[in-house]
Amino acid sequence: MSHQLSPQLRDLILSMNLGHSPMHRLGGWNLLEIMSRHGSGFGEPITIRFLVREYNAEYLEPGEAPVSNQILGRLLDVLINQARLVSENTRKVRLNLDGKYIVKTSAVYRITSSGIEFLNAMQRVVNAENTVVASTRRIDEFVDLVHLMRTQKQWHSETVAFHDHFVKMLEAFQDVMNGMRKLDADLREIATDLSFNHASEVAHKLQLMLQKQAVPAYRKLQEEARTILKMSRDEALVEALGHSAMAEDNLDAQNAVGDAGQLLVNRRAHMHAIQRQLDTLAQSFDPTPSAIQNSFDSIYLLFETLWAAVKLLTAEFDHVQRQTVDVKALTKTIDELLTRAETLHLPAALPSHLPMDRLNPQELEKIEQYNGEERTKKMSEYISDVREELTDAGSFPPVQRFVKEAEVRVYTQADNPKVVIDSLQVSDTKAAMNEFVQQVMQNETLGVIAGELTFQHASARDLAVTLFSATQYEDADSFAIFGRPLKQVEVLADSQPVRIHLASEAYVAVLPHAYRFELEAQ
């Protein structure tokens, strides 16, 4: 008899096969249970002998063979080394051999705290179905506590009660978030179901869930977002909470002793912890994208699911509207037809008929280019007189077809699709540079732009024009000609406007003054 495992828990444990023993699938679990129940410290030490005895006495399933040292040894091996739920120590143990005692060193097993947590967690897993759903109801409690936290008048930091409220608020939030996550998973499950199965009950269930639970809960949470964010930045609150945590009715040992120094240290630590907790809470409500990505629990992630569910419902509704064919009924009909498929018949496709060619050659030529429905239309214009005679076609001469008419489709280059010609950008920098130098530079470093200039290359002309703006700057060295920085540039006073032509254009660029520039010596 395995100690009152509920059927769900039993299934879960069986599926895990803790301990990898094929004959004793609940072996690992049972061992953990024995160890946790038996406790460590008092009574008989937990050796293999003890475990074997206990197991065979109380934990065997009907039809299961009794366990032996080796079997349990293997199980324990897995639990200790792989799962780390049990720890092994060697101790001196006193064995009672029927009156005489002997002290022997043997291995003693103890369940670790992970093991205990594991036992509890598995139970919680099974119960999660029921408890978590109910937790969205704690949301009202959560909201009330938040309101409590925000009105300073209601803080009573003399007693621990205030801090307790804070702890309860955090717990309530955890529960609510668990509830929302569960809701999230449920919604997703229903949504998948919906795409396989258009039964309207599923859609209805989804709609109810959204309307009654998810959306109101979400809305309530959202409304508290600002308050919570403000709370996390409220130093006075943290201090008051810290005060309250360390208040006089605190059951802490140091309080009883009156150790003020230690109390102060504790309070500081507590305040840090409280601040951290508030920050984590606030991060869940922080709407900035980085916070949402980094937070484990952001409420805004839930929004995605809710929105997806709403979209799915609308799509479903549209689908149902469009679909006047009942797919289920149609499927049933098809199934029934399939069973008597041999007796049914579906005609083959209609064959094509001979083309109408009883026109004289001129008429045929005229409608040659038409095809399809246009052709019939055109033909009906010509054919009215031929039509009556067709029914006495016995006297008609045969249609003459000339052999050379045979068309063979030869594809020539003319049938090639048009290809866009890429215009290559030929770089003419070198030529432009040479031209510029030739026209403008007087020696290695000095250049003058004056009078009437004609350029062949556009980039040379552009340079001559843009360099003029260098005259307006004090510092000319940010301008450069083909990579060589300018040293100095100045306008030549009393000069005529400079006219600059580009050979291929009809425009003239006119600069108000001539100017002179000097390049850095290379």
Next chain:
Amino acid sequence: MAVIKKTDRLIINRLFDQEMFTTTASAKQAQQAILAYQRPDTQRRVNRYLTTLIGQVPMNFQDNLLLLSGPGRISTIDLQILLATIKAVINSPEQSLADNEGLLACQPIVTSVRSRVSQLEERDIRKIIDAIFVDRFKLFKVRRPDIYDDEHDQEIEEYWDISPDFLAEAQNIIMYLQSQTQSKPLTPVQQVNVYLLQHRAIDASKHAQLWATLQANKVEIAMQWAQLERFYLECSDHYAMLLDAQRQPLKSRAFFVAVKVSQHLGDGVEDQQLNTLIQSTAAKLYPQVQVTNSDVRELLLDLALAKKTKADYWRSRPMITRFEIVEENTDGE
């Protein structure tokens, strides 16, 4: 007979061409026709015309039409595959989401059809589905995703683009199959029309009764078909056929060879010797070029020039007299 209008003609001609007339159409004329069809008097006219002509009305589901008036029947396996495919498609979960644009992966459908029709391999099933839904009914289009990476081997998944009228036409097909028990017997004139539609031509010698009816009601029958402004009844002393104004006269080499061959078939040519006859005729007409045997064979049957008897003999039909091949004495082709 009531005069039918232009839109009616469009609908009926399309029904003869594609067996279906759907409410999603591209051409502008078709749009008008669809609108027109939604009026009850159009429906009445179309139905009345078709009843008078061939004793059949199209199946109608939400203004999508289906007219199955062809000869013979498809095989039982093909029918089973057709039904199983419809079932798989309408039940596939992806059909439900509107954003999917009607694209379905081929493989899962083929697998589920195979689970129902397990005698064939998946490849054969796929071929049959393509033949029915892609080629014949044109409700599916095959699509493949773009291949971007030429270097690695990729498995190409094929998808079918399902027409939005699929559901309506599937419903039509189902209704057709369900209603097979009741069909009124056809009048003699209707029988002639049906035969002409399904087999292109009537040999006077082979179908005496049809021929008699035809001769007696020649004018009336011609008038009936003339309403469509598409089919013209040519009726000579030994044969009668419907000529289709929508088709252009054939011009391929295979056509000329086929006509010549049909005129040389004489008493009958064995199947094995047909190829030699085809090749020798082709060589005479087109010395330099190759002509495919299968093309010629196909045309022989398609143009009602010859037929294959049960003993695998090819015989010419009376229609061969309507063609005359004129060869140039000088250097023709």
